[in-house]
Amino acid sequence: MKLFFGPLIASVALSAVSFAAPLVFNETFSTSSTAIASTSTNGVYVAAPAQTTPTSAYTRTVFAKKTGNAGLGLMQAYVDTGEFTISAGSSVFGIAGAVYDLGTAADLTGSPAGFSIDWVFSDNPGGTLTFFITSNATPTDLTGIANIVNGASGVAWKSFTTLTSAPQSFSTTISAILAANNNGVDIANITGFGFFWDTPMAQDSTFDNFAVTGVPEPGTYALMGAGLAALALLRRRK
Numbered sequence: 001m002k003l004f005f006g007p008l009i010a011s012v013a014l015s016a017v018s019f020a021a022p023l024v025f026n027e028t029f030s031t032s033s034t035a036i037a038s039t040s041t042n043g044v045y046v047a048a049p050a051q052t053t054p055t056s057a058y059t060r061t062v063f064a065k066k067t068g069n070a071g072l073g074l075m076q077a078y079v080d081t082g083e084f085t086i087s088a089g090s091s092v093f094g095i096a097g098a099v100y101d102l103g104t105a106a107d108l109t110g111s112p113a114g115f116s117i118d119w120v121f122s123d124n125p126g127g128t129l130t131f132f133i134t135s136n137a138t139p140t141d142l143t144g145i146a147n148i149v150n151g152a153s154g155v156a157w158k159s160f161t162t163l164t165s166a167p168q169s170f171s172t173t174i175s176a177i178l179a180a181n182n183n184g185v186d187i188a189n190i191t192g193f194g195f196f197w198d199t200p201m202a203q204d205s206t207f208d209n210f211a212v213t214g215v216p217e218p219g220t221y222a223l224m225g226a227g228l229a230a231l232a233l234l235r236r237r238k
């Protein structure tokens with residue numbers, strides 16, 4: 001029996017290794033940061049000072065851009081109570097989000113990693129959530145942020161238009177982002193990733209738990225299942 005079970009047990013160890021995706025991240029928004037777009041000007045990006053996230057060495061930059069109704073209020077994005085809030089002042093709308101700089105470029109070729117985030121509150125329905133990855137050199141400066149939001153070359157993204165009120169969870173995979181819009185992204189040299197929210201007028205929205213997780217491929221599940229079944233059989237025979 002050892003000859004039969006040996007390879008299956010080995011497959012458990014192998015699949016445990018393949019569960020270790022190259023990019024695993026969990027942002028609980030426990031480090032405060034604020035970006036406030038000008039009251040009087042539309043179309044200006046404002047970025048908070050970059051901060052190291054508590055769950056990894058990645059640097060987070062929170063940004064905001066008011067896209068409508070200059071002079072009628074603020075567009076804000078802030079982290080201050082363990083959540084990420086985007087607030088469009090009265091009669092104002094805009095874009096805000098967070099971009100994470102990996103420090104050194106990551107090769108995500110063939111990566112099964114996926115993104116997810118929870119939309120936990122909104123006082124008005126509607127809005128569009130976008131996940132993105134970028135191979136642009138510096139994603140967290142204002143030029144890099146503008147490139148991301150404007151979909152410049154080297155940025156791939158996938159958007160979700162919301163139709164209902166909160167709460168909602170969103171998720172996608174890196175391969176799905178590339179399938180939706182490769183746009184010249186160099187998957188072997190990813191320098192940043194993140195999300196942004198295109199808010200309707202006068203909406204406050206709150207998010208939590210932005211995660212990048214390893215998603216096992218179907219073959220991994222099969223190997224894992226076979227290995228676990230072998231272990232269960234062995235245990236029963238003892």
Ligand SMILES: [Ca+2]
Pocket residue numbers: 028029030081082083208209
């Ligand atoms: Ca939280």
